[in-house]
Amino acid sequence: MLDAIFLFRDALYGALVIALVCSALGVYVVLRRIVFVGASLAQMSTLGIAASFWLAGVGIGGAATSNPVILSLLATLLGVVFFSTGMKRARVPADARIGVAYVVAGALAILFIAKAAAGEAHDIFLQGNILGITRADWLVLLAVSVPVLLLHVVFYKEFLFISFDQETARALGYRVERWTLLLYLTIGLSIAFAMQFAGLMLVFNFLVLPAVTGLLLARGMSGVFSWAIGTGLAAAVIGFSLSIPFDLPTGPTIVAVSGLLVILAWMVQRIRER
Amino acid sequence: MTALVTFDHATLAYGRRVVLSDLTFEIPEGDFLGLVGPNGAGKTTILRAILGTLDPSAGTVTRRPELRFGYVPQRDQVDYGFPLRVLDVVLMGRYDRVGIGRRPTRADRDRARAALGAVGIAELAKEPLTRLSGGQKQRTLIARALVGEPNLLVLDEPTTGMDLVSTTQILGLVRELHERSGLTVLMVSHALNEIANYVTRIALVQEGSFRIGAVDEIVNERTLSAVYGIPVEVDSFDGHRIVLARRNPPAAKAGDQRGA
Numbered sequence: 001m002l003d004a005i006f007l008f009r010d011a012l013y014g015a016l017v018i019a020l021v022c023s024a025l026g027v028y029v030v031l032r033r034i035v036f037v038g039a040s041l042a043q044m045s046t047l048g049i050a051a052s053f054w055l056a057g058v059g060i061g062g063a064a065t066s067n068p069v070i071l072s073l074l075a076t077l078l079g080v081v082f083f084s085t086g087m088k089r090a091r092v093p094a095d096a097r098i099g100v101a102y103v104v105a106g107a108l109a110i111l112f113i114a115k116a117a118a119g120e121a122h123d124i125f126l127q128g129n130i131l132g133i134t135r136a137d138w139l140v141l142l143a144v145s146v147p148v149l150l151l152h153v154v155f156y157k158e159f160l161f162i163s164f165d166q167e168t169a170r171a172l173g174y175r176v177e178r179w180t181l182l183l184y185l186t187i188g189l190s191i192a193f194a195m196q197f198a199g200l201m202l203v204f205n206f207l208v209l210p211a212v213t214g215l216l217l218a219r220g221m222s223g224v225f226s227w228a229i230g231t232g233l234a235a236a237v238i239g240f241s242l243s244i245p246f247d248l249p250t251g252p253t254i255v256a257v258s259g260l261l262v263i264l265a266w267m268v269q270r271i272r273e274r
Numbered sequence: 275m276t277a278l279v280t281f282d283h284a285t286l287a288y289g290r291r292v293v294l295s296d297l298t299f300e301i302p303e304g305d306f307l308g309l310v311g312p313n314g315a316g317k318t319t320i321l322r323a324i325l326g327t328l329d330p331s332a333g334t335v336t337r338r339p340e341l342r343f344g345y346v347p348q349r350d351q352v353d354y355g356f357p358l359r360v361l362d363v364v365l366m367g368r369y370d371r372v373g374i375g376r377r378p379t380r381a382d383r384d385r386a387r388a389a390l391g392a393v394g395i396a397e398l399a400k401e402p403l404t405r406l407s408g409g410q411k412q413r414t415l416i417a418r419a420l421v422g423e424p425n426l427l428v429l430d431e432p433t434t435g436m437d438l439v440s441t442t443q444i445l446g447l448v449r450e451l452h453e454r455s456g457l458t459v460l461m462v463s464h465a466l467n468e469i470a471n472y473v474t475r476i477a478l479v480q481e482g483s484f485r486i487g488a489v490d491e492i493v494n495e496r497t498l499s500a501v502y503g504i505p506v507e508v509d510s511f512d513g514h515r516i517v518l519a520r521r522n523p524p525a526a527k528a529g530d531q532r533g534a
Contacts, residue, residue, distance in 0.1 A: 031353070
C-alpha cells in the first residue's frame with residue numbers, strides 16, 4: 001500500500017496543500033455564514049474551466065484558453081467582487097443572489113462542456129482529478145497558498161474584527177468593504193487554483209467540513225483554526241491512503257472521511273456537554 | 275465647553291432619499307445625551323453622521339480633531355457564534371491603536387482587564403462570550419468601547435431585548451461611567467421612558483422633525499404631544515418620569531369599532 005501511495009506522492013502533496021489552505025480559510029466561510037458564497041465561487045470557477053475548454057475547442061482565446069486556470073480565476077474574481085461589494089445594496093436578498101449565481105454558473109458550465117471538443121473527457125476537470133496532480137502542480141498550489149496563508153497570519157485581527165462586528169470596526173475607522181474584498185479575494189484565489197485539481201465537491205468539502213469539526217471541538221479561535229487544519233490534513237491523508245488500495249475514487253473518499261470526523265467531533269461535543 | 279461634534283444645517287440622506295434636513299446642534303464635552311425616536315425615524319442615520327460613516331448631503335458635520343469614539347453596537351450586530359473569550363472581544367477596542375498587522379501587547383491586555391473591572395465583570399475575562407447572559411454581553415461590549423480610551427461613548431439601543439433588571443443595571447452603569455469620569459455619552463434608544471430618567475439632555479427624532487434640549491424641555495406633555503401627534507401624559511413617581519400615551523375613552527373606541 002505504501003508503494004502505491006509513494007507512487008502518487010505528488011498527488012498527496014497537492015491534496016495536503018489544498019486541504020491546508022481551504023481548511024484555514026473555511027473557518028471564515030463557516031463563521032461568516034457564507035458557505036454558499038464558497039459553493040458559488042467554486043461553481044463560478046468551474047464555469048471558467050468549462051468556458052476555457054469550449055473556447056479552446058472553437059479556436060478562440062489562444063493563450064488565455066490554453067490554461068483553464070486563467071478563465072477560472074477571472075470568473076472566480078468576478079464572483080468575489082459581486083459577492084463582497086454588492087450584497088447590501090441589492091433589493092434582492094443576498095441568499096437569492098447567491099442561489100442565482102450558483103445555478104446559472106452550474107448550468108452554463110454543463111452547456112460549455114457539452115459543446116466543447118471531447119467534452120466528456122473534460123468532465124474529469126469538473127469532478128476533479130486529484131491523482132493527476134504533478135510535482136509542478138503542487139508547487140504552483142504551494143506558491144499561491146503560502147502568500148494567502150501569510151496574509152491571513154499577518155492580518156488575522158483585521159479579518160477577525162470585520163467578520164465579528166462590522167459596525168464597530170467601521171466606527172473605529174476600518175474600511176470594512178476593502179477588508180471584506182481582500183478576505184473574499186484570498187478565498188476566491190484559493191478556490192480557483194484548488195478547483196483545477198480537486199473539483200467542486202472536494203473544494204467545498206475542505207471549505208466547510210474541517211471548520212465545522214473545529215467549531216465543534218475548540219473553545220477559542222486558535223483552537224478552531226488548529227482543529228480545522230489538523231482534521232482537514234488528516235482527512236486528506238486518510239482518504240487518500242484508503243482510496244488507493246481499495247480502488248475508491250479519491251475525492252469522495254476524502255469527503256467521506258471528513259464527514260466521519262464531523263460526526264466524531266459532534267459526539268465528543270455531546271459527551272462534553274453532559 | 276468645547277463641542278465634540280457639531281451639526282451645522284446638515285441634511286442627511288441616502289442617495290436622493292432625504293431622512294433629516296437642516297440639523298443644527300452640538301454635542302459638548304461632558305454631555306449625557308439621549309437620542310430618542312421610534313424605529314425608522316432616523317436615529318441610526320444621525321448616529322452614522324456622528325461616527326463619520328455617513329457624510330451629509332448638505333451642511334456640515336464637524337468632529338473635533340483627535341476625537342475618539344467608543345462604540346457599543348446593537349446586540350444583533352455582533353455575531354455571538356464566534357468562539358471568542360471575553361478578553362479577546364474587549365481587546366478589539368484597541369485594535370485601531372495597536373495598528374494594522376500588529377498584535378496587541380501585554381499593556382493592551384492589562385487595559386482590557388482594567389476595562390472589564392470598570393464594568394464589573396473582571397472575573398469573566400476568560401469565559402467564552404457565548405456563555406454570558408444578555409447583561410454580561412452588553413457589559414463586555416461597553417468594556418470594549420471603554421478600552422480604546424474614548425472621548426465620546428456611543429451606545430446604540432443598549433437595552434433592547436433585556437429584562438427589567440438588566441436594563442436598570444446597564445443604564446445605571448452608563449450613568450455611573452459618565453458621573454465618575456465626566457465621559458461624554460450618547461445613548462440611542464427608542465424607549466423614551468428608559469432614557470429620560472438617566473440622561474441630562476434629549477434629542478427627539480420623529481417623522482422628519484428633530485428637537486433637542488434639557489430633559490425637562492423635551493419630556494413634557496406639550497412638547498411630546500406636539501411631536502408624537504397624540505395626547506401624551508408625563509407623570510412623576512418617586513422622582514422618576516413616566517411618559518404615557520393617553521388611552522382613548524371607551525365610548526370613542528366603541529364608535530371606532532362600529533364605524534369599521
